[in-house]
Amino acid sequence: MNLKQKCKEISMALAANLLVLFAMVLVMRPSFETNDDIVFAELGSGLRGVKDAHLVFQNYGLGVIYRFLYAVTGRLPWYTIFQYVILLVAFTAVTYVLINRLEGISGLCLSLILVCGFGYEGYIHLQFTKTAGIAAAASVFLLLYVLEKERWSWAEAVFGICLGIMAYMYREDQFWASCGLMAGAGLLFLFDLRKYKGRKLRRLGLCVLTFGVLLACVFGVDRWDASNYQSAEWKEYQEFNQFRSRLLDYGFPDYDSNQEIYEELGISRDAYELYRSWNFNDTEKFNTDVMKKLVDLKQKRPLTGKTVTAFLKRYPSDLLKMPMFYVFAVFVLVWLIWGRKDIFSVLSVLAEWMMLMAVYFYLYYQGRYMVNRVDVGLWFSACLVMLWIISAGKLRHMDAKISVVLCIVCVAAGQFLMYRDWRIMTSTIPEARVSQRAVLETLGTDKEHTYLAKSGMLSEIVCYGPFDRMPENLMDNVYWFGGWECRTPGYTQKMEAHGITNPYRDVINNDSIYLVDDNIDLTLKYIRQYYDSSAQAVFIKTIGNVDVYQIRSK
Structure with a gap:
């Protein structure tokens, strides 16, 4: 094939794919499927005041690329x-x-x-x-x-x-x-x-x-x-994140079946409900040692004939629930x-079909x-x-x-x-994003206060689409009680600069810290159990659809 013909074929392939891309974005509304991508975008743009190439789940090299590109212009x-x-x-x-x-x-x-x-x-x-x-x-x-x-x-x-x-x-x-x-x-x-x-x-x-x-x-x-995770801080975080993933992604041991052990670890039912709903950032009560003991408590799924049989009963019908299986079916039909x-x-x-089945059985076994x-x-x-x-x-x-x-x-x-x-079909999404973004902007511009938010509150994935600009440092005074990034060295240092090492403890009697909470009664029970039995929640204001409190001690 001569160079001219090759260039023609490359151009044809590129043109066809650009046409599909532009048509899709024109007709459909892009979104992030999970919160993880929002966090990676934040770490590149510095939305929450932390710019870091350590992405944990993506390679450090990608973090360097993002950081460089956002340094060129944060407007894209x-x-x-x-x-x-x-x-x-x-x-x-x-x-x-x-x-x-x-x-x-x-x-x-x-x-x-x-x-x-x-x-x-x-x-x-x-x-x-x-x-x-x-x-x-x-x-x-x-x-x-x-x-x-x-x-x-x-x-x-x-x-x-x-x-x-x-x-x-x-x-x-x-x-x-x-x-x-x-x-x-x-x-x-x-x-x-x-x-x-x-x-x-x-x-x-x-x-x-x-x-x-x-x-x-x-x-x-x-x-x-x-090599970029060799510091003591990152090694400590990686150990924490390993256990966090096993518990938050794959499930906690059942509380009722293991109540005695939970109580020995100092975890009440209220604490259990908070932790498993991603509000786990109590650095004293829910530390790495406690998490390791909970992971060890989880029973490993036995690999038996019953496990294989249970999988084989589900697998054929489950294929029909996977949208991309139908694309595969089209190509099988063509063949x-x-x-x-x-x-x-x-x-x-x-061979391909057997490998697919083997991979899905492994995923089934692993949860x-x-x-x-x-x-x-x-x-x-x-x-x-x-x-x-x-x-x-x-x-x-x-x-x-x-x-x-x-x-x-x-x-x-x-x-x-x-x-x-x-x-x-999604015409209401832009309005919802603007409305929720207004809440974030209201909190972010109040630099006199630090806001601690329960997980699920102020979710950036509701506020920002893939093509929305994330202003640098807008939310450098807003932190969450959960999320895999909450104990990374970068966020830990930023929180410490605001006088916070343990959000559940440091929110008490601190005039500069506000709490954004959708279940204040559960949070208050937890604080009373572990940090201050006389703690009271004082309502401060409502911003958009979120309520803001301070925690006071009598």
């Missing part, structure tokens, strides 16, 4: 823009491979079905774990294409490796899962090495070299990330009707089953495997007209899953 939502760029690059790489492997318009149409389905999850319900899964699978897809071509392209290989590195930096666990599920395509690639005859070993060597370089780079960025079905293709499809942000990356990998198998040979009897009709039907049918996010 760089966190969203950068993530959109990675998604666009990943989808474009897939389109480029398909229009090369499938002659005619079929590759472009199949790509559009994929991009419209997964672009909805990536662009409209933005979430960093999804981005990691999509980029990782696209990286392997592109590298396999580079390795099968007659003429080796260093530029494409480097591009694919860089995309894989970015995927790893977004979420390492999802990177491994999505890359692993590309094994179905890798298996067919190895089967098809026989066509190279005397050059099989050379191709195999290139394969080992290419993926070896990717793994070496991944190891390098991982070591760099780890069955028009695709190559020799023994090697069939074995690759069966992370049916989590959409994880599922998206897994099904994207499975779809790319099917597309690799489909594009490995000519699509018999599938002409341009059939391809176009299939694409139109699939995109139109997909709107039944997407219509809830159409701008016309």
Whole structure:
């Protein structure tokens, strides 16, 4: 392929994906799927007065990039823009491979079905774990294409490796899962090495070299990330966060069944209710030692035949609850009707299906089953495997007209899953965001007071969409009783500067601290039990839809 033709195909792939991106953002209203992305955006923009490249769940290198971009101009939502760029690059790489492997318009149409389905999850319900899964699978897809071509392209290989590195930096666990599920395509690639005859070993060597370089780079960025968490403060936080995740993400031990042990640890039922609702930031009563004992108290799920049977009873019907499974089903149907079905293709499809089942059983066993942000990356990998198998040979009897009709039907049918996010259906969201943002701005401009808010109150995900600007230092006087970031060294130092080391204790008789609370009775019970039996809640004011109090002692 000459350079002019290659540029033309790259331009076509990019143009098609830009068209899908602009159409989606024009018709639908993007949002963050989880609070985590809001926190990462905050750490880049400095909304709460902390600018830090330590992102905990993303690689330190991404934090450096965000910090640099926001330093250039904080008027742009760089966190969203950068993530959109990675998604666009990943989808474009897939389109480029398909229009090369499938002659005619079929590759472009199949790509559009994929991009419209997964672009909805990536662009409209933005979430960093999804981005990691999509980029990782696209990286392997592109590298396999580079390795099968007659003429080796260093530029494409480097591009694919860089995309894989970015995927790893977004979420390492999802990177491994999505890359692993590309094994179905890798298996067919190895089967098809026989066509190279005397050059099989050379191709195999290139394969080992290419993926070896990717793994070496991944190891390098991982070591760099780890080297930035070696201080005593970060080691202490990471130990805390490990136990916090086991309790808050996977559930506390049942209180009634373990009441005696809870009471020995000094945790009353009121405290239990506060902690499990993410209001756990009592640095004295809910410290790392207490959390470790609670984690040890949790019974590990036994791996028995009953566990496997229970999973197998659920799994087939649960597939119908996963929106992206239907995109996969479309590609399976295309393969069955028009695709190559020799023994090697069939074995690759069966291997992919077995791997999917194994991964979902692992997630079921670990308690992370049916989590959409994880599922998206897994099904994207499975779809790319099917597309690799489909594009490995000519699509018999599938002409341009059939391809176009299939694409139109699939995109139109997909709107039944997407219509809830159409701008016309979400017209009240901008008003709600402005209203809630006004509350934050009222609190943030009152620099004479520090506000401590219960989890769920003043939620930034309600106030800011992916493309809304987050003003630097607006909320440097507002802190939460929970959240994975609440005990990071950066936020801890900021709270200490405001005279707060333990929010539940330091709120008492402090004229400069206000409490934002939607269940003041429960909070008051807790403070009376542990810190001041005569504590009283004094109502100060209502701002928007939140009530503000001070805690006084008689």
